[in-house]
Amino acid sequence: MKFSLAWPSALRSKGVLGMNKRNIDYIGRCNPRKFYKRVDDKLITKQLALANNIAVPSLIGVVREQHEIEDIPAMVAAEDGFVIKPSKGSGGKGILVITKVEAGRYYKPNGQEVTPSEVYRHVSNVLSGLFSLGGNPDVAIVEGLILFDPVFDGYSYEGVPDIRLIVYKGFPVMGMLRLSTAASDGKANLHQGAVGVGVDIGTGKGLHAVQFDEPIDFHPDTNKKLIDIEVPHWDFLLHTASKTYEMSEMGYLGTDMVLDRDKGPLLLELNARPGLAIQIANNRGILPNLDNVDKLGDHNMTVDERVEYAKKHFCHSAQL
Amino acid sequence: MHSKKPFYILVALLFIVGIASSIYRGIEHKVPFLPGKQVQSWGVEAKISFQGTGEPAEVSFALPNDPAFEILVENASSPGFGLSITDDPENKRADWSIRSATGRQVLYYKVTLIPTGITRIKAIGTPEVTNAYIWPATEKVAAEQAIEEVWAKSATNLSFAQQLNKAFNAEERSQNIELLLSSNSTSTLFVHMLNSKGIPAQVVSGLNLEDQRRRQQLVSFVEVYDDGEWHLFNPKDGTQGRPENLLLWDRSGKSTLDVIGGINSQVTFSMLQDTRSALATSLDVMNNKGALDFSLYQLPLEEQSLFKGILLIPIGVLMVVFLRVLVGLKTSGTFMPVLIALAFIQTTLLTGLIGFILIVACGLMIRSYLSQLNLLLISRISAVIIVVIGIIGVFTLLSYKFGLSEGLTITYFPMIILAWTIERMSILWEEEGPKEVVLQGGGSLFVATLAYLAMSAPWIQHWVFNFLGIHLVILAIVLLMGQYTGYRLFELKRFKPLAGE
Numbered sequence: 001m002k003f004s005l006a007w008p009s010a011l012r013s014k015g016v017l018g019m020n021k022r023n024i025d026y027i028g029r030c031n032p033r034k035f036y037k038r039v040d041d042k043l044i045t046k047q048l049a050l051a052n053n054i055a056v057p058s059l060i061g062v063v064r065e066q067h068e069i070e071d072i073p074a075m076v077a078a079e080d081g082f083v084i085k086p087s088k089g090s091g092g093k094g095i096l097v098i099t100k101v102e103a104g105r106y107y108k109p110n111g112q113e114v115t116p117s118e119v120y121r122h123v124s125n126v127l128s129g130l131f132s133l134g135g136n137p138d139v140a141i142v143e144g145l146i147l148f149d150p151v152f153d154g155y156s157y158e159g160v161p162d163i164r165l166i167v168y169k170g171f172p173v174m175g176m177l178r179l180s181t182a183a184s185d186g187k188a189n190l191h192q193g194a195v196g197v198g199v200d201i202g203t204g205k206g207l208h209a210v211q212f213d214e215p216i217d218f219h220p221d222t223n224k225k226l227i228d229i230e231v232p233h234w235d236f237l238l239h240t241a242s243k244t245y246e247m248s249e250m251g252y253l254g255t256d257m258v259l260d261r262d263k264g265p266l267l268l269e270l271n272a273r274p275g276l277a278i279q280i281a282n283n284r285g286i287l288p289n290l291d292n293v294d295k296l297g298d299h300n301m302t303v304d305e306r307v308e309y310a311k312k313h314f315c316h317s318a319q320l
Numbered sequence: 321m322h323s324k325k326p327f328y329i330l331v332a333l334l335f336i337v338g339i340a341s342s343i344y345r346g347i348e349h350k351v352p353f354l355p356g357k358q359v360q361s362w363g364v365e366a367k368i369s370f371q372g373t374g375e376p377a378e379v380s381f382a383l384p385n386d387p388a389f390e391i392l393v394e395n396a397s398s399p400g401f402g403l404s405i406t407d408d409p410e411n412k413r414a415d416w417s418i419r420s421a422t423g424r425q426v427l428y429y430k431v432t433l434i435p436t437g438i439t440r441i442k443a444i445g446t447p448e449v450t451n452a453y454i455w456p457a458t459e460k461v462a463a464e465q466a467i468e469e470v471w472a473k474s475a476t477n478l479s480f481a482q483q484l485n486k487a488f489n490a491e492e493r494s495q496n497i498e499l500l501l502s503s504n505s506t507s508t509l510f511v512h513m514l515n516s517k518g519i520p521a522q523v524v525s526g527l528n529l530e531d532q533r534r535r536q537q538l539v540s541f542v543e544v545y546d547d548g549e550w551h552l553f554n555p556k557d558g559t560q561g562r563p564e565n566l567l568l569w570d571r572s573g574k575s576t577l578d579v580i581g582g583i584n585s586q587v588t589f590s591m592l593q594d595t596r597s598a599l600a601t602s603l604d605v606m607n608n609k610g611a612l613d614f615s616l617y618q619l620p621l622e623e624q625s626l627f628k629g630i631l632l633i634p635i636g637v638l639m640v641v642f643l644r645v646l647v648g649l650k651t652s653g654t655f656m657p658v659l660i661a662l663a664f665i666q667t668t669l670l671t672g673l674i675g676f677i678l679i680v681a682c683g684l685m686i687r688s689y690l691s692q693l694n695l696l697l698i699s700r701i702s703a704v705i706i707v708v709i710g711i712i713g714v715f716t717l718l719s720y721k722f723g724l725s726e727g728l729t730i731t732y733f734p735m736i737i738l739a740w741t742i743e744r745m746s747i748l749w750e751e752e753g754p755k756e757v758v759l760q761g762g763g764s765l766f767v768a769t770l771a772y773l774a775m776s777a778p779w780i781q782h783w784v785f786n787f788l789g790i791h792l793v794i795l796a797i798v799l800l801m802g803q804y805t806g807y808r809l810f811e812l813k814r815f816k817p818l819a820g821e
Contacts, residue, residue, distance in 0.1 A: 005812040006819035012807075016815045020645060021805035066696065093751065121691070128697025130747060192752065213814055276811075285818060 015285030017276060030251025031272050038248045039270040042141055043087045052247045054240055054267045058144035069123045076101060081145035086126040086138045092189040094131030096122050109158040149259040151232050157181050157221040160258050162188045163237055166274055167253045170245035171310045172238050173289040175199040176281040182221050190277045197226050198282030202315020204234030208283040233265050238307045240265055289314050331796045338792030345787055349606055352598035355782035359598045362529050362591055366429045370585035372421025377581030379416040382570035387441055389433040389567055392604050398427045411572040434601055439562050441550040447520040453512040459500055466496040467513055477519045477546035481553055489558030507540045510555040520545035522573035527589055529565040534590040538569055631784040634794045636661050636771040643767050645801045648808030651764040652744050659737050661771035666732035669772055675730040682711045683742035705739040
């Protein structure tokens, strides 16, 4: 691996946002501390989303106490598969995906069996706060499995592809599709090895793809050409993302959504500290778009107006 | 967005106060800027002897009074005598007294002196000539003529003294001066001639400091007042100024030694040069002046050594902030590396690294068994803590049996931190695989090693404890780094594809 560095001035001229600037100028300035729990606690996010007519994955149950863990087999008996998540987890940690329930036995997407005692231990860890920010006691959410839309067939390996949009003051400013790979163990987190495909805000079409921060053209497991991808329901996704601004009152947000075969786009979770890799996936810096939004100053634009503005100004062709 | 001006003013203030107080301590209190610095000191012993006559005896002895030397320690040994030391800054004297002294009496005065580097003698107030010398009739004319001759060639007090010094030491002295010198001692004559022109001057006596000399005598000089300062002259050889290693002993203008009730009194000096730690010296000097009142050196020794450790933490923290904010290194647990580095200081680096890796590796193995037991997090962590204590115990015993004394220091590792590290690493292993464990564990150890190298540097240890102002500077730097919105070093690599070629 060759070790070469970019000049800071070159990155600045391309409008690349760095971690320190993100933390001070965007997260610190736009995300009021008191609203964090709306984003960090997935249970609250879910309730808020439902109150704001935003579709979310179905809730099978919530496990709050250790003794309730034993109720899980009964809870999921009627399901084909389920997902167990820590309510306050971060970075995709602690998410257990079971895609097949067969005669009381559970199977992960890769076909590996998970014994009931492993499920218990996992949930127990969740409740103890092993995955939550700061190690605080947590609750485990049991959600229905997402049946992902066949449009992504061949683009994702053993996992649900999700759509990440950065929403700045209500404007979707940058988007990417995250595809799980064998390396990421069915998870859609880029640092775990998922593929990120930058998506044109104007059209939902693929622009550029990366894995482990390196540009790639084909999915490492399925060999499909990544930039041929086109996200369906794109307008709907933009609207949903834009609405989360009113819902959470957070200025700088990462919204994670999935496309369900039956239910359409669902809001998976919100992130108050969205990562910076989206810039690499899009092969351009995010700062010009953020500055564009800042120049609007105080405005009273509706969700529709904001989406229209974003599509017009942040689409790929407008940036060339 | 509110103005950042107050913030920058605060940072600048912290910075200036920190630097200024450190410089003040260095210059004013002579705390050395580098550890292990040595200064030379002089130990001088004055031995006073006289023959007692059986009568009550009183001995008054002038003590050194020289801005060029600082008195570190002084003591007098005088069996059977009462002693009092007057602390008049202009005329410091030791007074011994005894009801009855018979036969040979010996009194000692010992002093340890540190050169201050101040060679000029500042006058206190403006001295005046109170009673000008009245020349005897036989010398009056010669003196007046000689004085007027020199006076005509001079402009100031100083130049008069210089010219007079020259006249005294000219190869062919004028007859007037020859006449005067035949019946007066050189120094006294020099002073009288200056005084009669209203120029303040007096005879002072000094000691030439030379290593390992014994039975030395005081040498007399003349100091002449000019423009707020006293200038030294030696009319006997015509030189001017302070010779190297001269200690002015008696500047009172009175006799150096007065003995009442004794005969054949005399004083001799012996001296020894020595080197001692500059830091200990400055502490002694501060202690003498009472300037140590608000200092960590006032604490009991145990608390002092505790503080020596605590005051290193800001250095470690600064290192972590730097590596995370400017470099972008990941560590497991934000300040865990600092605590590990503190342990390394006790264990030394290599033993520490080996010990840490051994404990964590053993802990991970046992932890992997615990993870099969389906325990609650709290009991699992507690179990790991107990296991860690066990591991440390076993390693300590083993290294003792094998005679490896280094292994004994392993007990300095913070156990709770180790237990949490093991727990986190174990989860990381399960979730992201061993590669990430090695990466994050290695990153933490790397930061800990850097923090250790910074914290164990002797000059840093010296600075953080002796120049407390440095902590304000560190605070200012940490605050500044908290405002840094530029790219991290690792981001320059990470976003390299975006820079475009």
